[in-house]
Amino acid sequence: MNVIEINNLTKNYGKERGIIDVSFNVEEKEIFGFIGPNGAGKSTTLRTLLALIYPTSGSAKIFGKDCIKYGPEIKKEIGYLPSEVFYYDKMKVIDLLKYSASFYKKDCSKRISELADAMDLNLNKKIDDLSFGNKKKVGIVQGLLHEPKLIILDEPTSGLDPLMQQKFFELLQEENKKGATILFSSHILGEVQRMCNRVAIIKEGRIIQLEKISALQENNYKKIRVQTTVKLDENYFNIDGVSNLVVSQNMISFLFKGNINTIMKKISEIEIINVWVEEPDLEEIFLHFYEKGA
Numbered sequence: 001m002n003v004i005e006i007n008n009l010t011k012n013y014g015k016e017r018g019i020i021d022v023s024f025n026v027e028e029k030e031i032f033g034f035i036g037p038n039g040a041g042k043s044t045t046l047r048t049l050l051a052l053i054y055p056t057s058g059s060a061k062i063f064g065k066d067c068i069k070y071g072p073e074i075k076k077e078i079g080y081l082p083s084e085v086f087y088y089d090k091m092k093v094i095d096l097l098k099y100s101a102s103f104y105k106k107d108c109s110k111r112i113s114e115l116a117d118a119m120d121l122n123l124n125k126k127i128d129d130l131s132f133g134n135k136k137k138v139g140i141v142q143g144l145l146h147e148p149k150l151i152i153l154d155e156p157t158s159g160l161d162p163l164m165q166q167k168f169f170e171l172l173q174e175e176n177k178k179g180a181t182i183l184f185s186s187h188i189l190g191e192v193q194r195m196c197n198r199v200a201i202i203k204e205g206r207i208i209q210l211e212k213i214s215a216l217q218e219n220n221y222k223k224i225r226v227q228t229t230v231k232l233d234e235n236y237f238n239i240d241g242v243s244n245l246v247v248s249q250n251m252i253s254f255l256f257k258g259n260i261n262t263i264m265k266k267i268s269e270i271e272i273i274n275v276w277v278e279e280p281d282l283e284e285i286f287l288h289f290y291e292k293g294a
């Protein structure tokens, strides 16, 4: 079952490009990554899902219901962490969280203290006195305190130190095990690689790739390095599926997409000293997309 269904969602900010024809689904209990560089359109997509902005065209459904028409009803089951958090600075953390909890028809106090303990957040401080990272933690607790069925996070780890990032990911994994579906945006590929089952890559407002993390790494590209006895003509590997070719002395490296036999035959026809075939990490795959203008 799809918890989120996005169909040809387009948002123009006047003449400015926001997002163009964005479509993807997030299945129940999935941890789904949404990656792209600054300005690609991640926040615009997520804000539209939360009915904070209206699409120019296209539509999206959450729990099978139109996200704009049924916005208020749907939002009760969603935990949202925006990329930037702003608060009434004079309030104490606990008062702010109690206020947030008052919007839901359940007692969230136990969960608030559990989350604050897990994130090492002092509930009795004034918001004003918190560092950026601690304000982010308030946002995290605020987003999770009502045990939502769907968690939407916009660049959640920015401002958290590595130890806190780790704790935060453990928290998310626990929520996921309990049944929550998670959609989070990031430009940090390592965390997406570690956390997510599937990923959508967005570039200049358009989705350019939608794939299982495992497929993205295993099936699509191989990172190949060949050590030859003599310096090879760089056109030798100028065949379909080869990209990012670098020749230096008697070492040649490139990314290969396609039938592995094709490239192995080509390699077997030259005198080699060694060959390495590796899976590229997401960072390399991602860079490849951007360089090639895919």
Ligand SMILES: Nc1ncnc2c1ncn2[C@@H]1O[C@H](COP(=O)(O)OP(=O)(O)OP(=O)(O)O)[C@@H](O)[C@H]1O
Pocket: 013, 016, 017, 018, 019, 036, 037, 038, 039, 040, 041, 042, 043, 044, 045, 083
């Ligand atoms: N309120 C706005 N008015 C005009 N243009 C906007 C507005 N908000 C976003 N944009 C434009 O829409 C595009 C997508 O921006 P968006 O914030 O969704 O990207 P992002 O992937 O979330 O990037 P970041 O990580 O920097 O937040 C950008 O070109 C941006 O300049």
